[in-house]
Amino acid sequence: MPHYESPILVLIDVTPSGAAAPSTAQLIGAAAQLGTPVALVAAPADSAKDAVDSAVAAGAQLVLTTDVDDGPIAVPIVDAMQAAYRTVQPDAVLISNSIAGRDVAGRLAVREHLALSVDAVDVARDDEGIVAHHSVYGGAYLTHSAPTFGTPVITVRQGTIDTRAKSAPEARVEKLTVEPSGAAVAVGTVVEALQIASSRPELRGARVVVSGGRGLGSKENFSLVEDLADELNAAIGASRAAVDAGFIPFPHQVGQTGVSVSPQLYVAIGISGAIQHRAGMQTAKTIVAINKDPGSPIFDVADFGIVGDLFTVVPQVVDALRGRKK
Amino acid sequence: MKIFVLVKEVPDTYEDRRLDMETGLADRGAGQVVLDEITERALEVALKYADANPDAEVVALSMAPESATSSIRRALAIGAGSAVHVVDEALHGADLGLTATVLAAAIRRGGADLVITGNLSTDGAGGVIPAMLAEHLNYAQATNLSAVQIAPDAVTATRETDYGSQQVTAPLPAVVSITEALPEARFPNFKGIMAAKKKPIEVLSLADLGVTADPAEAPQTILTAVSEKPPRAGGVKIVDEGDAAVQLIDFLVKNRLV
Numbered sequence: 001m002p003h004y005e006s007p008i009l010v011l012i013d014v015t016p017s018g019a020a021a022p023s024t025a026q027l028i029g030a031a032a033q034l035g036t037p038v039a040l041v042a043a044p045a046d047s048a049k050d051a052v053d054s055a056v057a058a059g060a061q062l063v064l065t066t067d068v069d070d071g072p073i074a075v076p077i078v079d080a081m082q083a084a085y086r087t088v089q090p091d092a093v094l095i096s097n098s099i100a101g102r103d104v105a106g107r108l109a110v111r112e113h114l115a116l117s118v119d120a121v122d123v124a125r126d127d128e129g130i131v132a133h134h135s136v137y138g139g140a141y142l143t144h145s146a147p148t149f150g151t152p153v154i155t156v157r158q159g160t161i162d163t164r165a166k167s168a169p170e171a172r173v174e175k176l177t178v179e180p181s182g183a184a185v186a187v188g189t190v191v192e193a194l195q196i197a198s199s200r201p202e203l204r205g206a207r208v209v210v211s212g213g214r215g216l217g218s219k220e221n222f223s224l225v226e227d228l229a230d231e232l233n234a235a236i237g238a239s240r241a242a243v244d245a246g247f248i249p250f251p252h253q254v255g256q257t258g259v260s261v262s263p264q265l266y267v268a269i270g271i272s273g274a275i276q277h278r279a280g281m282q283t284a285k286t287i288v289a290i291n292k293d294p295g296s297p298i299f300d301v302a303d304f305g306i307v308g309d310l311f312t313v314v315p316q317v318v319d320a321l322r323g324r325k326k
Numbered sequence: 327m328k329i330f331v332l333v334k335e336v337p338d339t340y341e342d343r344r345l346d347m348e349t350g351l352a353d354r355g356a357g358q359v360v361l362d363e364i365t366e367r368a369l370e371v372a373l374k375y376a377d378a379n380p381d382a383e384v385v386a387l388s389m390a391p392e393s394a395t396s397s398i399r400r401a402l403a404i405g406a407g408s409a410v411h412v413v414d415e416a417l418h419g420a421d422l423g424l425t426a427t428v429l430a431a432a433i434r435r436g437g438a439d440l441v442i443t444g445n446l447s448t449d450g451a452g453g454v455i456p457a458m459l460a461e462h463l464n465y466a467q468a469t470n471l472s473a474v475q476i477a478p479d480a481v482t483a484t485r486e487t488d489y490g491s492q493q494v495t496a497p498l499p500a501v502v503s504i505t506e507a508l509p510e511a512r513f514p515n516f517k518g519i520m521a522a523k524k525k526p527i528e529v530l531s532l533a534d535l536g537v538t539a540d541p542a543e544a545p546q547t548i549l550t551a552v553s554e555k556p557p558r559a560g561g562v563k564i565v566d567e568g569d570a571a572v573q574l575i576d577f578l579v580k581n582r583l584v
Contacts, residue, residue, distance in 0.1 A: 016489050073485075073494060074457065074467060098488045099453075099470050106454035107461040109423060115545040116422045118452045131550060137343045143350050144551035148541050155454075183461070186468040186496035191487050208583075232584065250507065256448055257364075257506060265583045275342070282558055286581060288574065294565070301558045304577045308566025316571030321584065324575070 002172070004061060006035025009090035011042075011081055012055050013098055016070075016191045018047025020054035022205060023096040023158050028058040030123050030156055031094050032165035034130055038062045038088050040176070042080035044070050052173055059165025064088075064176040074103040075185040076178075081108050083178040090151060092130045094123070097155035105155045111181075115147030121160040121262075130154075138256065138279025159205025160262060203235040203252060208265045211237030211254055211281070214245060215270020215291060215310055222247045224314045225269055231321040237261065237281075239271045255280035270310050273298025290314065327379065327478065327498075329372040330438040331406065332429065333365040333386045335397035336449040343449070350552035351419050352449060354391065361397045364444030366404065366511035368504050372442050373405045373512070375476045383407055385436060389417060389428050395527070402522035403514035409525070410436065414532045416539040421547040424539055426455055430462035431535040440481065441501040445470050456503040466496040472507035 008031035013021035020041075031037035039060035041051045045067040055063045064084050068076035081104055085093065093108065095101040097119050109116035120132035132154045134143045146152070203209065210232060212225035222242070229236050237254040238247065254261055256276040266284035271277060273289070273296055281287070282301050289302035290310050299305040306313055337343040338358040346353045369386065376382040386401035388394060389412040398409045410432055417428065433441055441463075446453040453469075460467030472491065473484040481502055485494045496502060514522070532539060562577070564570060578584045 013488065021488070074469075078461075097453075099486070100488055102453045103457040103467065103469055106422075106426070106457035109454075110426060110458045110461040113544055114423075115547040116454065116458075117547050118422065118454055136345060140343070140555060140557075141345045142551075142553050142555060143345070143549050145547050146550050147545045147547055150545040152547070184464050184466040184497070184499075186466040186494050186500065188468075188485060188492040188494040191490045191492045265578075286583060287558075288577075290570075294563075299563050300560050302563070303561035304574060305560065305563040306566055306570045306574060307563065308570050313566055313570050313574075317574055320571055320575045324584070 004036040004038060007038045007088050007090045008035045009084055009088050009093045010037055010039045010060065011077070011095045011101065011104060012039050012051055013096050013100055014041065014043040014048065014051045018043065018050050020051040021096065021098070022202065023098065023156070024054050025058045025164055026159070026161045027094050027096060027156060028055065028060055029163040029165050030161045032059055033163050034123055034125050035091050036061050037165055038064065038090065040064045040080060040084045042066050042068050042077045044068065056169070056171045056173070057167050059168050061168050061171050063171060063173045065173060066176045066178050070190065071187045072185040073188050074100070074107065075181065075183050077104050078107040078111065079181045080176065080178045082111055082181070083176055085112055087176065092123070092151055093153045095153065095155050097157050101155055105153050109153045114151055114153050116153045117145045118155045120154050120156050123154060123156070123161070135283060138260070139283035157260070200229060201233070201235045203237055203254070203259050203261060206235035206261065206263050208232045208234035209237045209254070209261050209263045209281070209284070210234045210267045210269065211239065211271060212242050212247065212269045213239035213271030214241035216242065216247060219247045224310070227318045228267065228269070228314055231318055232265070232267070234267070239277045268298050268302070269314060271298055272296045273301065327382045327439045328385065328437060329375070329382060329440045329442060330385050330387050330433050330436060331365070331369045331372050331401070332441070332443040332455070333369065333388050333398065333401045334362045334447050335359050335388070335390055335394040336362045336447055345552055347552060347554065349419060350549035354393070359397065361400050362444060362447050363510070364447065364506060367506065367508050368442045368444050369401055369404055369406060370509055370511040371474050371504055385410060385438070387429065387432055388412070389425060398527060399522050400514065402525045402527070403518045404511050405518060407525065409527045410530060411527050412530050412535065414539075416532055420539065422452055422454060422458065423544060423546060426458035426462060428532070428535060428537055429455065430459050431537050432530060433459065433463060435535065439498050440476065441465065443501070443503045445503040445505050456501050460501040463499070463501065466500040467502070468494045468496040468500060469503040471502055471504050474502065474504060474508065
């Protein structure tokens with residue numbers, strides 16, 4: 001392997017269909033802020049090619065590949081990351097703060113005795129080394145963390161780092177030799193993809209989010225949220241109350257116990273804005289709230305609040321947006 | 327079967343939570359603390375199995391300051407048979423690495439067949455401890471489970487991945503973490519609360535576990551800066567008099583959001 005200045009090892013999350021996860025560009029962009037991005041694609045051989053191409057397009061200077069079966073959970077990827085870590089000897093390891101990424105990050109840190117920082121919203125380098133930035137308690141605080149010594153393993157929150165690396169057409173792709181650890185392992189079936197009914201953007205990392213709450217009153221009425229989301233090309237969110245009431249499935253829940261979002265625009269419809277909900281959205285750049293109760297706490301954080309009947313206001317907004325497009 | 331359930335005391339999310347501006351650590355004195363709801367759900371998974379299998383032993387494990395005893399008692403009142411409470415001054419501000427080392431040592435000492443945790447705590451929300459424990463203990467791991475069946479030799483479950491769900495089988499011994507899709511814990515009744523007063527809480531120090539918190543021995547993650555974001559100020563608030571939609575569109579256009 002040729003020498004790379006300050007290599008930063010990045011694990012590419014690979015989807016069941018063999019594509020690189022949407023987090024790829026931001027992880028490699030973050031790595032480029034710190035040094036030279038080196039990516040690992042550990043996936044079943046027949047599906048890994050697209051992910052390798054995506055890593056190169058996103059700016060990885062070197063892509064290491066290894067075949068893993070898709071039955072055993074986490075362990076084969078940890079084994080591959082361990083081999084990559086020893087080969088690359090990176091200044092930092094960056095992994096997506098996804099369900100799969102957290103499993104690998106935790107195990108790699110234990111196995112290689114490395115300091116672990118989780119859920120970073122940015123990474124930087126100062127005089128003493130690499131620092132991870134965190135947004136704590138729903139964005140009320142910002143903290144910086146760093147390892148006392150050695151290479152940090154950092155998980156990065158999706159959709160928070162805007163830096164992108166230049167595509168690296170001259171990148172090398174090399175096969176990595178991995179020695180299986182033989183660690184105890186659980187085995188899973190092929191993942192059944194979620195039924196994605198539309199081409200709406202994913203909630204995590206979305207530029208615009210339209211969320212609905214208890215005020216919608218029923219599952220049928222939740223289509224108002226969908227109408228507005230489609231006009232704004234937005235992802236759909238919900239408060240816990242709306243999820244608990246069965247208006248929409250859990251993956252759409254925004255808040256302390258759901259997804260945290262930081263979009264450019266967040267529109268809250270019929271959401272009172274309990275602390276638990278605000279914790280997942282108050283770092284949005286601009287917040288719009290529509291609610292009939294003038295005392296709702298959502299108005300404390302809204303840049304533009306409308307006290308009114310959502311069943312009147314939202315259709316008017318949808319019509320006006322449709323009119324603008326004509 | 328011996329089941330360890332990780333339980334955690336956290337600041338109540340229904341109140342404003344604060345960080346200590348000197349240390350960047352959770353300000354534990356700032357407000358109410360509660361047993362994290364997700365850890366109560368993890369406990370319920372163990373208790374449901376124990377209901378049908380009287381030989382099962384359910385132990386609540388917590389690494390927490392001395393003040394957390396009442397939260398641990400709550401886990402006993404809900405139904406855990408006993409508890410292990412790791413307390414040590416040297417653990418103040420422990421990072422994820424040290425926390426996992428300590429919890430793994432306590433589980434190894436107890437000889438657990440199955441460890442059940444929540445997927446993410448409501449305060450740290452790191453979500454990495456279950457995998458770290460599996461690595462330390464060389465147990466099979468199955469995280470983020472939305473349905474769980476425990477058998478004498480394995481856990482079979484539905485796991486929610488980033489892309490959809492899958493069926494998983496984890497041979498015991500195993501570490502599993504569960505999501506909010508699993509039911510809330512039973513409410514402690516009067517009998518449970520009275521019984522909890524007599525149930526044993528084993529208090530362990532780092533020395534008891536043979537673990538050192540020496541920062542020279544293993545790298546740790548430390549906080550190097552903490553700052554408070556100014557609270558978000560509310561902006562314009564209008565009452566709809568028929569033109570709210572028009573005003574909203576103007577606002578969005580002016581801010582180049584449409």
